[in-house]
Amino acid sequence: MRSGLALLVVVLLAGLMMAGVSQLPPPGAPDSAVHGHVAATYIDGGAEAGGAPNLVTAVLLNYRAFDTYGEVVVIFAALIAVLAVGLAGRPIRSPRQAPTVPVSPVVDQVVRLLAPFIALFALFMILEGHVLPGGGFQGGVVLGTLIILLGLVLSPRRLRHLLPHKAVFWIRSAAVLTFACTALTGLALTGWLFALPEPHWLGESVIVGLELAIGIGSAFAVAGFFLSLEADRHR
Amino acid sequence: MSPNELFDLLILALLIVCALAIARTKDLAAAVILFSVYSFALCLLWVHRGAPDVAMTEAAVGAGVTAVLFFYTLTRTGRREK
Numbered sequence: 001m002r003s004g005l006a007l008l009v010v011v012l013l014a015g016l017m018m019a020g021v022s023q024l025p026p027p028g029a030p031d032s033a034v035h036g037h038v039a040a041t042y043i044d045g046g047a048e049a050g051g052a053p054n055l056v057t058a059v060l061l062n063y064r065a066f067d068t069y070g071e072v073v074v075i076f077a078a079l080i081a082v083l084a085v086g087l088a089g090r091p092i093r094s095p096r097q098a099p100t101v102p103v104s105p106v107v108d109q110v111v112r113l114l115a116p117f118i119a120l121f122a123l124f125m126i127l128e129g130h131v132l133p134g135g136g137f138q139g140g141v142v143l144g145t146l147i148i149l150l151g152l153v154l155s156p157r158r159l160r161h162l163l164p165h166k167a168v169f170w171i172r173s174a175a176v177l178t179f180a181c182t183a184l185t186g187l188a189l190t191g192w193l194f195a196l197p198e199p200h201w202l203g204e205s206v207i208v209g210l211e212l213a214i215g216i217g218s219a220f221a222v223a224g225f226f227l228s229l230e231a232d233r234h235r
Numbered sequence: 236m237s238p239n240e241l242f243d244l245l246i247l248a249l250l251i252v253c254a255l256a257i258a259r260t261k262d263l264a265a266a267v268i269l270f271s272v273y274s275f276a277l278c279l280l281w282v283h284r285g286a287p288d289v290a291m292t293e294a295a296v297g298a299g300v301t302a303v304l305f306f307y308t309l310t311r312t313g314r315r316e317k
Contacts, residue, residue: 056288125291133287141295148303222300226307 051196051203052130060135061210065194069183072175072214079172079221086228103153111153118146126215130207136175136214143215144222151223151230163227172224175217182210239283246280261316267305274298 025032042055042063050058060068122142129135151159185206186195196203236244253273257266274297281290 054288134291135288138288138291138295141292141300145295145300145303148300148307225304229307229311 048200051200051207054130054132054135056133057130057135057207057211061130061207062194062196065179065183068214069179069194072179072217075218075221076173076176079224082225083228086231108153111149115146115150118142118149122146122215122219126211127208129211130204136211137218139211140215140218141222143219147219147223148226151226156230168220168224168227171216172220173217174220175214178210178213178217182206242283243280246276246283249276250280262314263309263316264306264314267302267309270305271298271302274301 029035042050042059046055046058046063047053050062052058052061122139125134125139125142126136127139129139147163150162154162183193185197187193189195189197196206250273253269253276257269257273260266260269274293278290278293278298281287281293
């Protein structure tokens, strides 16, 4: 009875969604509404005014900078919530603690071998994000995954040596702080929040700096979830 | 049907199969791997639809880091759904 009702709801909702989707213009149609108004302006002068040849970056970091700032803050807030939960109460003791299996030598060697290349690719994605597809967030997540991989392979002591506690504390908030600074410098130099300063090269370097900050911030947010769980286990 | 549409349809079919399999499987490790497959198929669809930025996010977040975090969580809980 209940599963029949659930099926009915799902079919109804799916039908509604399909009806909605069928009314959308075909993808890439030049005369559809989304391409008529702002998009045309972005494509015409976005690369020049937005400070980045990759239009997606120009929209994310300039035209829609407020939205991106909100996203950065949300990720930061999630990290703070995880850290707060991790610090509260006693360390977790699972009822049957699984014996720690040593990492297989194959995994160990492959991670050690690939780590510099992954790091290089992540940096490339972050620094070239304003020209090519990719950007601070994507590169940052790759960097964060690399930190998690290293955390699995290296001993906790070695990892703590690589990422000193004091540095991590500030790096975690790098994205939010840099974004706020950009907003304020824009206000001071041009009178608009998030506006890019003239001349063009200065605006472009602000974009690159923002990408770098977002990359490092999201890397440490992603790795922070893992690191706080790990710290909990070794407490 | 053009090859382009056929590619999209194949990917969409794979997405539906993955989603159903994730909902049905009792093995949580298999579910995490299927999540990764789902994200990777979606990533191919984004590339094919001309959205490389979204595709990179999907590959890095959906197929990469969430799978790692899920797996790590599984080592702390259990592999079977109760």
